[in-house]
Amino acid sequence: MAVIAMKCPEYKVTVVDVNASRIDAWQTDDLPIYEPGLLEVVKAARGRNLFFSTDIKAAIRESEIIFVSVNTPTKTFGEGAGKAADLQYWEKVAREILQESTASKVVIEKSTLPVRTASTMESILNANSRGIHFEVVSNPEFLAEGTAVKDLLEPDRVLIGAQQTEAGDAACREVVDIYAHWVPRGRILTTNVWSSELSKLVANAFLAQRISSINSISALCERTDASVAEVARVIGADSRLGARFLNASVGFGGSCFKKDILNLVYICESYGLNEVARYWESVLQMNDYQETRFVRAMVRGMFNTIVGKRIALFGFAFKADTGDTRETPALYISRMLLEERARLVITDPKALGNAKADLADALDRVELVEDPYEAAAGAHAVAVVTEWALYRELDWGKIYDSMEKPAFVFDGRNILEHRRLFDMGFNVYPIGMPAMKHFSI
Numbered sequence: 157m158a159v160i161a162m163k164c165p166e167y168k169v170t171v172v173d174v175n176a177s178r179i180d181a182w183q184t185d186d187l188p189i190y191e192p193g194l195l196e197v198v199k200a201a202r203g204r205n206l207f208f209s210t211d212i213k214a215a216i217r218e219s220e221i222i223f224v225s226v227n228t229p230t231k232t233f234g235e236g237a238g239k240a241a242d243l244q245y246w247e248k249v250a251r252e253i254l255q256e257s258t259a260s261k262v263v264i265e266k267s268t269l270p271v272r273t274a275s276t277m278e279s280i281l282n283a284n285s286r287g288i289h290f291e292v293v294s295n296p297e298f299l300a301e302g303t304a305v306k307d308l309l310e311p312d313r314v315l316i317g318a319q320q321t322e323a324g325d326a327a328c329r330e331v332v333d334i335y336a337h338w339v340p341r342g343r344i345l346t347t348n349v350w351s352s353e354l355s356k357l358v359a360n361a362f363l364a365q366r367i368s369s370i371n372s373i374s375a376l377c378e379r380t381d382a383s384v385a386e387v388a389r390v391i392g393a394d395s396r397l398g399a400r401f402l403n404a405s406v407g408f409g410g411s412c413f414k415k416d417i418l419n420l421v422y423i424c425e426s427y428g429l430n431e432v433a434r435y436w437e438s439v440l441q442m443n444d445y446q447e448t449r450f451v452r453a454m455v456r457g458m459f460n461t462i463v464g465k466r467i468a469l470f471g472f473a474f475k476a477d478t479g480d481t482r483e484t485p486a487l488y489i490s491r492m493l494l495e496e497r498a499r500l501v502i503t504d505p506k507a508l509g510n511a512k513a514d515l516a517d518a519l520d521r522v523e524l525v526e527d528p529y530e531a532a533a534g535a536h537a538v539a540v541v542t543e544w545a546l547y548r549e550l551d552w553g554k555i556y557d558s559m560e561k562p563a564f565v566f567d568g569r570n571i572l573e574h575r576r577l578f579d580m581g582f583n584v585y586p587i588g589m590p591a592m593k594h595f596s597i
């Protein structure tokens with residue numbers, strides 16, 4: 157919304173939320189989320205045509221176009237628990253819009269939703285006898301965290317799905333006009349509503365599948381003399397495959413991939429497409445396997461026991477340049493290491509607050525420290541879990557000197573200089589490459 161407000165000065169954008177402290181924070185220079193470049197964008201429009209408020213009812217009444225971006229977590233109860241999307245927040249918003257509106261509006265599905273949600277919402281919204289018409293348009297968001305501002309300013313594509321009726325076409329044009337302020341028209345794709353809803357799930361499923369594919373190969377590379385980085389470089393040079401999203405890792409995290417695949421699986425199952433459901437489910441199974449495999453390699457590498465050993469986790473966010481820890485591999489890895497009775501010390505430049513909340517039940521066995529040198533001091537092993545650039549720049553000689561010996565590095569993101577660390581004395585365990593050890597067991 158901040159980018160829309162910045163790029164479209166003739167529109168008045170009001171962002172509303174039930175959470176007053178977040179709305180307050182949006183009006184300060186200490187925004188409630190960390191995202192490079194966002195503060196500048198917010199500042200360019202705040203107070204001019206970008207406003208933040210908790211008065212949801214007033215904003216509904218005043219607006220002609222409403223973007224709904226409430227969360228749609230995986231259901232934890234009843235039919236479809238663990239897979240289907242929980243649509244209660246979306247439906248609540250739809251009913252509130254219905255209740256407050258005195259004129260027709262375009263309602264935009266910005267949250268990622270299962271296929272056919274728009275038509276359900278349209279049924280709820282248009283079940284009124286006041287002659288007000290609501291046109292529901294799907295406009296999924298493809299931005300990635302950490303690069304959100306750049307992704308919004310220069311998107312590969314903007315997707316708008318609308319009903320193929322006169323009212324649908326008109327609503328679609330209204331939304332196209334917003335983005336056309338800065339996105340070339342050729343990059344604004346329009347489809348029917350269902351294709352749009354499904355495309356969002358499929359885009360995330362394909363991205364996640366690519367990571368699971370390269371991660372599956374990383375397991376094979378560790379057993380042979382192949383390097384997954386070299387394999388990725390070679391296959392990525394094929395323009396049909398492309399070079400991006402081929403970094404083997406401890407596994408993917410984030411609020412979207414798992415949730416969206418579970419959703420896709422659930423939809424397939426509900427149409428009796430069990431083979432298709434199993435195919436996509438295997439992407440998640442491979443991800444679990446990769447996280448487990450990382451911890452197993454740590455235990456095996458450190459002489460089959462890590463009981464009482466101090467292990468420093470470098471990074472807790474699900475990826476670099478964000479403080480977000482939703483579905484972060486670091487949490488699963490931490491839990492498995494604690495299960496093995498290790499002592500954990502976690503460092504991360506942006507995610508320690510979230511880490512503290514995520515591990516609230518285990519804080520007697522977990523230390524959280526800002527400074528990576530302090531985290532590593534006295535540790536038996538360092539495990540790099542998030543690819544923060546700063547970890548590459550550290551004085552690894554100093555870290556080595558402060559650690560217990562033999563000292564181990566498990567590079568879950570392949571960002572360190574393995575040969576140099578090995579020469580310093582570290583035992584180095586990359587992902588998808590043979591380990592470099594100073595002993596033969």
Ligand code: UDX
Pocket residue numbers: 297298299300301302360363367400401402403404405406407408409410411412413474475476
């Ligand atoms: C993703 C999609 O990229 C975005 O289009 C969608 O709108 C939301 O979901 P995001 O979750 O922010 O965005 O992060 P992304 O950069 O896609 O990374 C997801 C996870 O995959 C991270 O844990 C990341 O570390 C991991 N990853 C990514 C890899 O392990 N290897 C890679 O090569 C790329």
